Amino acid sequence: MTIDRSTRVGFVGLGNLGQAMALALLRAGWPLSVIDSVPAKAEPCAREGARVLETPHELSDCGVVAFAVPDDAAVESVLEGPDGLLEAALEPGSVVIVHSTVLPRTAQRLAEVAARHDVALLDAPVSGGDERALAGDLTVMVGGEGGVLERVRPLLDSVGSEVLHVGPAGAGEATKLANQLMMFAALAGTHEALDLAARYGVEEQAVLSAAATSTGDSWVARHWGFFDRVAAAYDEGGTPVRERPWSKDLWEVVAAARAADVQLPVAGLLAQHLAERVESHAAGA
Numbered sequence: 001m002t003i004d005r006s007t008r009v010g011f012v013g014l015g016n017l018g019q020a021m022a023l024a025l026l027r028a029g030w031p032l033s034v035i036d037s038v039p040a041k042a043e044p045c046a047r048e049g050a051r052v053l054e055t056p057h058e059l060s061d062c063g064v065v066a067f068a069v070p071d072d073a074a075v076e077s078v079l080e081g082p083d084g085l086l087e088a089a090l091e092p093g094s095v096v097i098v099h100s101t102v103l104p105r106t107a108q109r110l111a112e113v114a115a116r117h118d119v120a121l122l123d124a125p126v127s128g129g130d131e132r133a134l135a136g137d138l139t140v141m142v143g144g145e146g147g148v149l150e151r152v153r154p155l156l157d158s159v160g161s162e163v164l165h166v167g168p169a170g171a172g173e174a175t176k177l178a179n180q181l182m183m184f185a186a187l188a189g190t191h192e193a194l195d196l197a198a199r200y201g202v203e204e205q206a207v208l209s210a211a212a213t214s215t216g217d218s219w220v221a222r223h224w225g226f227f228d229r230v231a232a233a234y235d236e237g238g239t240p241v242r243e244r245p246w247s248k249d250l251w252e253v254v255a256a257a258r259a260a261d262v263q264l265p266v267a268g269l270l271a272q273h274l275a276e277r278v279e280s281h282a283a284g285a
Helices: 018-027 039-047 056-061 072-079 104-116 130-134 146-156 171-199 204-212 226-237 245-259 265-282
Strands: 009-012 032-035 064-067 095-098 120-123 138-143 160-167
Touching: 009 018, 009 056, 018 032, 018 039, 018 130, 032 039, 032 056, 064 072, 072 104, 095 104, 095 146, 104 120, 104 171, 104 245, 120 146, 120 171, 138 146, 138 171, 146 160, 160 171, 171 204, 171 245, 171 265, 226 265, 245 265
Parallel strands: 009 032, 009 064, 064 095, 095 120, 138 160
Antiparallel strands: 120 138
8 A cells, every 4th residue: 555645644642742743744734534532632633624533443444543642551452352443444554653652562562463464563652742743853763664664654754854763563662662761861860960959059050051061961951841841731631640751651661671671770760759750840849
C-alpha cells in the first residue's frame, strides 16, 4: 500500500501531545480520523477538518493508524483480541505507528502479532513537547523494518524534523526510555543543585545562567519551567499523576531494565521520588 496524502490516517489518543501531533498532520494536508476516550478532546481537530469517530472499528478505512495513548494497556486494548483492530478492522498492508511510550517487549510482541495479520507495526515514540509537536518539529525514534519506515516517512516527516531509524522492533521504545532516563536524571540533579545554591543565597536564575556556559549545562536547565507548564496542562486535561512521563516513563525504565536483567540504581531512585518533586515544584510548593 502506497502512503501519500490520499491515504486516510487514523489517530488514537488526543492528550497533551497527541492532540498537537494530530493538528500538525491536519495542517500538513493529511486526511485524518481521530478518536479519544474523552470526546471533547477531538473538538480542536474537528474544527480543522478531522473526522471524529466514536469507536475504533471505524478506523477500518485508514491505511495508517497512529497511537498516542497513555500506556501499553491502552495500545493493546485497541489492537488485540477478537474485536481488536488487527483481527477485525485493518486491511492487509496497513501500517500501525505506536507513538506512545511503551515497554520495548510490548512493541516487539505487537509487531509479531501485527505481522501475522499482514499489518506492519513501527514503534515510533517522540520527544520535544507539545509546542514542537504542533510545529511538526519533534524527534521521532523509530524501531521496526526500514522498508516500512520509508513507506510512511512522508507522514512522519509531518510530525518530526528528526526521524531516526534506531533499530528493529522495540528499539524506538528502548531509545525513548534511555532519553527519558537521561533527561529525568538531569531534572532531579538540577532541582537539588538549585536547592543547594539557594541555601547560600544564590538566586535560581544566577545558577541557571552560570550553568548555561559551564559543564553543568543541560536541556533541562536551559528550559527551566518546561515541566511546570506541562504539569499545568496535564492538570487541565485531567491526566492522573501516574500517567505523566516523570512517573509512568520512569517506572517503565525500571521494568525494561528488569526484563533485560540490567541494573539501573539511579532509575530506581528516580522512579521512587521524582514525580513528587516535579508536582510539588509545579504547584509552587
